[in-house]
Amino acid sequence: MQRATLDLWVGIFVVAGLAAVLFLALRVGNMGSFDSASTYTVKASFDNIGGLKARAPVKSAGVVVGRVSDISFDTTLYEATVSMNLDARYKFPKDTSASIMTSGLLGEQYIALEAGGEEKMLANGDAMKLTQGAVVLENLIGQFLYSKSDSETSAPDLGKME
Amino acid sequence: MSDNLIEIRDLSFAYGKRLVLKDIELSARRGQVVAIMGISGGGKTTLLRLIGGALRPTSGVLKVDGVDMGSLDRESLYQLRRRMGMLFQFGALFTDLSVFDNVAFPLREHTDLPEEMIRDLVLMKLNAVGLRGGADLMPSELSGGMARRVALARAIALEPSLILYDEPFAGLDPISLGVTGNLIRRLTDTLGVTSIVVTHDIQESLRMVDYVYFVSDGVIAAQGTPEQLKASDEPFVHQFVHGEEDGPVPFHYPAPSYAEELELAA
Amino acid sequence: MNSLLDSLRGIGARVIDGIWRMGVATRFFLMILLQSGQSFRRFHLIIREIYSAGVLSLIIILVSGLFVGMVLGLQGYETLQTYGSEEALGVLVSLSLVRELGPVVAALLFASRAGSAITAEIGLMKATEQLAAMEMMAVDPVARVVAPRFWGAVISMPLLAAMFSAMGILGGYLVGVVLIGVDEGAFWSQMQAAVDFREDILNGVLKSVVFGVAVTAIALFEGYDAPPTAEGVSRATTRTVVTSSLAILGLDFILTAFMFRGV
Ligand SMILES: Nc1ncnc2c1ncn2[C@@H]1O[C@H](COP(=O)(O)OP(=O)(O)OP(=O)(O)O)[C@@H](O)[C@H]1O
Ligand SMILES: [Mg+2]
Numbered sequence: 001m002q003r004a005t006l007d008l009w010v011g012i013f014v015v016a017g018l019a020a021v022l023f024l025a026l027r028v029g030n031m032g033s034f035d036s037a038s039t040y041t042v043k044a045s046f047d048n049i050g051g052l053k054a055r056a057p058v059k060s061a062g063v064v065v066g067r068v069s070d071i072s073f074d075t076t077l078y079e080a081t082v083s084m085n086l087d088a089r090y091k092f093p094k095d096t097s098a099s100i101m102t103s104g105l106l107g108e109q110y111i112a113l114e115a116g117g118e119e120k121m122l123a124n125g126d127a128m129k130l131t132q133g134a135v136v137l138e139n140l141i142g143q144f145l146y147s148k149s150d151s152e153t154s155a156p157d158l159g160k161m162e
Numbered sequence: 163m164s165d166n167l168i169e170i171r172d173l174s175f176a177y178g179k180r181l182v183l184k185d186i187e188l189s190a191r192r193g194q195v196v197a198i199m200g201i202s203g204g205g206k207t208t209l210l211r212l213i214g215g216a217l218r219p220t221s222g223v224l225k226v227d228g229v230d231m232g233s234l235d236r237e238s239l240y241q242l243r244r245r246m247g248m249l250f251q252f253g254a255l256f257t258d259l260s261v262f263d264n265v266a267f268p269l270r271e272h273t274d275l276p277e278e279m280i281r282d283l284v285l286m287k288l289n290a291v292g293l294r295g296g297a298d299l300m301p302s303e304l305s306g307g308m309a310r311r312v313a314l315a316r317a318i319a320l321e322p323s324l325i326l327y328d329e330p331f332a333g334l335d336p337i338s339l340g341v342t343g344n345l346i347r348r349l350t351d352t353l354g355v356t357s358i359v360v361t362h363d364i365q366e367s368l369r370m371v372d373y374v375y376f377v378s379d380g381v382i383a384a385q386g387t388p389e390q391l392k393a394s395d396e397p398f399v400h401q402f403v404h405g406e407e408d409g410p411v412p413f414h415y416p417a418p419s420y421a422e423e424l425e426l427a428a
Numbered sequence: 429m430n431s432l433l434d435s436l437r438g439i440g441a442r443v444i445d446g447i448w449r450m451g452v453a454t455r456f457f458l459m460i461l462l463q464s465g466q467s468f469r470r471f472h473l474i475i476r477e478i479y480s481a482g483v484l485s486l487i488i489i490l491v492s493g494l495f496v497g498m499v500l501g502l503q504g505y506e507t508l509q510t511y512g513s514e515e516a517l518g519v520l521v522s523l524s525l526v527r528e529l530g531p532v533v534a535a536l537l538f539a540s541r542a543g544s545a546i547t548a549e550i551g552l553m554k555a556t557e558q559l560a561a562m563e564m565m566a567v568d569p570v571a572r573v574v575a576p577r578f579w580g581a582v583i584s585m586p587l588l589a590a591m592f593s594a595m596g597i598l599g600g601y602l603v604g605v606v607l608i609g610v611d612e613g614a615f616w617s618q619m620q621a622a623v624d625f626r627e628d629i630l631n632g633v634l635k636s637v638v639f640g641v642a643v644t645a646i647a648l649f650e651g652y653d654a655p656p657t658a659e660g661v662s663r664a665t666t667r668t669v670v671t672s673s674l675a676i677l678g679l680d681f682i683l684t685a686f687m688f689r690g691v
Contacts, residue, residue: 003472010475013483017587020594021633027616028522028597029625057621064621108622214564243566254561257552268565271572313561 030067039085040124041069044098044111049080050134052100052109058084060113065090068111084111086122093118099132109134167192167324167356168213173222175205175212182208184380186222190373192323195350195357197367199402200377206360207251209377210326213358214248215239226324244272247317251328253309255301261288261312262297268319287315291345307334311342318349324356325349331363339363343370364403368392376402453649456570460578460648463571467579473572477580481542481644485588488537493592496529497521497599504600505608514610518619521600522593526623526632527688530593532680535639537592538585539672543647546577547668550651551661574652578644585640586633593632631687638679643672 049071058066066086074081086092095116102109122128168190175183182205190196198206211217212224215231224231229242255264265284269275275283288294291311301309310330317325330346331339347370350357361367367374368388376384376399384391384399391399467473504520550573553559559569597619604610623629647668654664 006479007475009483010478013478013486013584014587016486017482017590020587020590021629023594024526024590024597024629025625028526028594028619029623029629030620055624055627064617216560216563240566240568243564246564248561248564250557250561252557254557256558256561257556258549268567271565271567 038088039066040088040122041083041085042122042124042126042128043081043083044128044131045074045077045079045081046098046100046131046133047079048133048136049082050100050102050109050136052082052111052134056108056110058086058111058113060090060092060115065113082111091121092116094120094122094126095130096122096128097130097132098128100134102135165191167227168358169223169225170213171223173212173219173224175208175217176220177208181220182380183212183377186377186382188375188382190356190358192356193350193354194372195347195359195370197371197374198358198360198377199362199364199367199374200383202362204377205380206377207328210248210328210358210360214246214326215243244320245323247320247322247325249310249313249317249325249327249330251332253301253306253313255304255309255313255316257301259301260297261293261299261301261304264301264312265316265319268316272320283319284315287319288312290318290349291315292341307338310334314342314345318353318355321353322355324358327357327359327361329360329362331361331366339366346370364405368403449653452653453645456649456652457645459570460575460645463568463575464579466571467575470576473576474579474583477577478584479580480545481538481577481581482584482588485538485541485584486591488541489534489588489592490595492533492537493530493595494599496533496592497525497596497601498603499599500524500529500596501600501603501608505604505610514604515614515618517600517604517610518597518615519622521604522597522619522623523628525593525596525600526628528680528684530596531589531632531635531639532676534589534592535585535636535643535676536673538581538588538640539643539647539676540669542581542584543643543668543672544665546581546644546647547651547654547665548661550574550577550648551654551656551664554652554654555656555658555661557656574648578648581644581647582637582640585643586636589636589639590633627688631683635680635683635687638683639676642675642679646672646675 052068052071054068054071056068057064058068066084068082069085070083072081072083073079082098092113093116095118097114097116099112099114100109101112116130166189168188170186170188173183173186173188174181186209188209198209200206208217212219212231213226215226215234219232222232226242227245229238231239234242255261256267259267262284265287266280269280269283273280285294285297288297291314293308293311293315296304296308296312301312304312314327314330327346330342334342343366346357346359349355359367359371368391371388373387374385374391375382378398384394384396386394391403394400394403500521501517504517505514508514508516508520550559553569553573559573562569562572601615605612605615650664650668650671651661654660
């Protein structure tokens with residue numbers, strides 16, 4: 001084959017391959033959404049984070065506004081400390097509350113932010129005061145049974161829960 | 163500068179434990195065509211590979227242009243090989259390159275000549291072997307004889323001072339055979355190269371070479387100029403030169419007697 | 429008793445032979461790396477090999493990728509539907525492709541398409557004395573023939589794997605969204621939320637680079653080491669496909685254990 005046609009084909013091949021990588025990075029992955037340059041970090045403490053994991057989305061009104069960057073255990077408060085990177089385009093008031101939610105019955109857990117009313121905005125390194133930990137299914141069932149047995153009968157009714 | 167381009171003294175070679183060549187003494191003068199002849203499996207190709215440096219002697223001295231091949235490092239060996247051409251028994255053309263690119267290969271690898279110059283040189287070499295018209299063919303489109311001629315053009319592309327031919331006449335029709343013989347002679351004379359030709363073709367050899375070595379069973383069994391050999395009454399040489407079946411060289415591979423074997427079968 | 433000894437001896441000989449071959453292969457691999465500088469200086473040699481390893485594998489990779497993605501879409505939908513989370517289809521399709529199926533299946537296809545071709549080509553060049561002829565022309569066959577093929581194939585492999593994954597995700601999209609009617613927004617947004625560039629995509633690409641090196645090194649060595657006969661070359665070609673497929677799957681396990689060990 002002619003050297004020129006060969007070069008052309010190889011050129012097309014390489015461009016298509018790079019386009020595929022780009023497609024994976026931007027359309028499939030989350031590379032396009034946040035890069036570290038345009039984010040700020042805030043912290044929040046939770047009594048229980050349930051199954052929350054690093055990289056879980058942070059949403060407000062259902063919109064992804066950031067991502068969990070780190071989860072650690074605070075030995076003075078005996079609570080979980082969650083750091084999250086928020087998109088610098090979105091500013092939240094100081095009294096914004098954070099709660100851990102589950103998408104769907106078995107879905108992934110994420111942090112939902114509920115904006116407060118204060119004038120001052122959260123800045124890099126700030127901590128959120130108002131938090132609501134994950135709802136743990138076992139506790140929920142426990143509470144349910146407890147209130148049930150209080151009012152009338154007991155455990156066998158568990159089957160009707162659905 | 164000595165008169166001999168190739169000097170072999172007391173050379174032995176073994177594949178593993180099997181001794182294939184013993185006590186070989188051979189020399190080739192500059193500008194000569196030297197033939198190495200002998201029965202099949204006698205070690206001719208092996209000898210040629212030793213001269214080309216593809217194999218190392220087990221013992222003895224092998225000098226090409228005054229350089230001892232036994233103690234050469236890779237770099238100097240490659241340096242020396244640029245002045246050698248080798249024609250392989252089956253041509254060994256690069257099957258993914260056209261005839262033109264095959265002949266241009268050594269030029270492109272070893273020189274920085276501009277493309278027009280390479281073109282001129284390649285067409286010149288192809289013309290010398292009568293295949294200028296086939297420059298655009300692929301090796302798969304060539305007959306065996308044509309492939310060997312292209313390989314010859316490739317071997318002389320860098321104008322070497324030593325050309326090694328492994329059976330250049332095998333499988334050629336009588337006309338091509340004569341033409342190839344004359345070609346080797348003419349290349350040797352006009353370019354001043356030294357040629358070593360391994361061949362079975364005794365008549366063609368006696369017609370065009372300067373000196374002949376007979377290799378048999380790993381030793382040099384006879385040697386001489388064509389005139390000396392034709393006149394020789396040594397039985398081995400006589401048998402070879404005249405192509406007789408009976409003589410010191412048996413036609414049959416060692417076997418139990420024919421009658422015995424037939425009886426067993428019956 | 430005697431036969432037991434014999435078979436023991438046979439096993440021992442095989443083991444020693446295997447170790448010896450490993451040594452030869454390692455030396456061969458180092459030679460390739462040593463001679464690579466030369467082939468990068470003559471990049472058109474590598475371009476030629478990208479053509480025969482990459483461009484010629486394109487059709488099989490794209491078509492297989494599309495079908496694998498479509499099957500994932502169908503099967504994934506069936507399963508997810510039982511839990512009422514069809515929207516997670518994009519996550520399922522993309523993660524399985526990007527992390528596992530893309531690199532692994534593309535490498536398996538590559539081994540049988542390009543790897544076997546490399547072995548057959550080099551084996552035949554050896555059998556017809558083309559490599560010996562090159563050596564006699566003072567041209568190193570490792571630098572001129574082997575190293576360019578190595579780099580051509582190693583460059584092609586991750587590109588092919590990425591195209592396989594991209595094609596597969598499109599296939600999953602076609603089946604899931606266009607055909608079955610999963611919500612398009614959920615399909616893409618859940619996918620984007622779940623797939624991490626560094627953790628998932630880059631690791632997938634890294635995998636395919638490792639597979640590319642393994643397949644190509646095996647294919648080249650088998651060809652270079654093949655007995656110079658028609659039978660020897662055909663056996664070497666078969667061995668290339670078998671050995672490199674096993675190598676891909678084994679390496680995949682090791683790499684996965686290292687890369688995706690929880691979060
Ligand atoms: N690579 C090898 N390993 C082991 N033995 C070999 C090898 N090559 C050749 N031999 C043996 O060495 C001997 C000489 O072989 P060689 O090829 O030199 O013969 P030859 O004279 O060229 O024969 P022919 O005229 O048939 O080409 C033969 O008996 C052959 O079996
Ligand atoms: Mg021979």
